Amino acid sequence: xxxxxxxxxxxxxxxxxxxxxxxxxxxxxxxxxxxxxxxxxxxxxxxxxxxxxxxxxxxxxxxxxxxxxxxxxxxxxxxxxxxxxxxxxxxxxxxxxxxxxxxxxxxxxxxxxxxxxxxxxxxxxxxxxxxxxxxxxxxxxxxxxxxxxxxx
Numbered sequence: 001x002x003x004x005x006x007x008x009x010x011x012x013x014x015x016x017x018x019x020x021x022x023x024x025x026x027x028x029x030x031x032x033x034x035x036x037x038x039x040x041x042x043x044x045x046x047x048x049x050x051x052x053x054x055x056x057x058x059x060x061x062x063x064x065x066x067x068x069x070x071x072x073x074x075x076x077x078x079x080x081x082x083x084x085x086x087x088x089x090x091x092x093x094x095x096x097x098x099x100x101x102x103x104x105x106x107x108x109x110x111x112x113x114x115x116x117x118x119x120x121x122x123x124x125x126x127x128x129x130x131x132x133x134x135x136x137x138x139x140x141x142x143x144x145x146x147x148x149x150x151x152x
């Protein structure tokens with residue numbers, strides 16, 4: 001009798017779950033070391049992120065995806081939608097840094113980077129990746145159609 005072939009999926013899920021629990025523990029440990037005012041700011045940004053996701057980001061993506069669905073075919077709309085969701089998520093993550101709320105005039109090294117340029121570069125990389133995925137999909141589709149029409 002042969003044993004069924006199993007994949008490493010349960011072990012991978014367990015490793016990812018353990019890694020996630022370790023990171024949650026590290027985050028909670030770090031939260032214990034900050035003062036009450038900063039802890040309130042953490043709570044504010046967590047609540048703001050939840051609000052922005054549920055009441056701004058999700059409806060905006062739903063409306064945008066409807067518009068994309070009207071313009072592109074079923075196979076052509078995947079790449080723009082993935083790029084849209086990725087850029088919207090990047091924007092939501094970068095939002096606390098884009099306004100530089102913790103910057104101080106007397107300390108130019110505190111939040112000294114131009115986060116708007118970094119966000120724009122990340123968005124451009126997402127768009128570049130989406131364009132490359134679209135080109136690769138079209139090349140793959142052409143090769144597939146060319147191979148299926150040649151006599152054997």
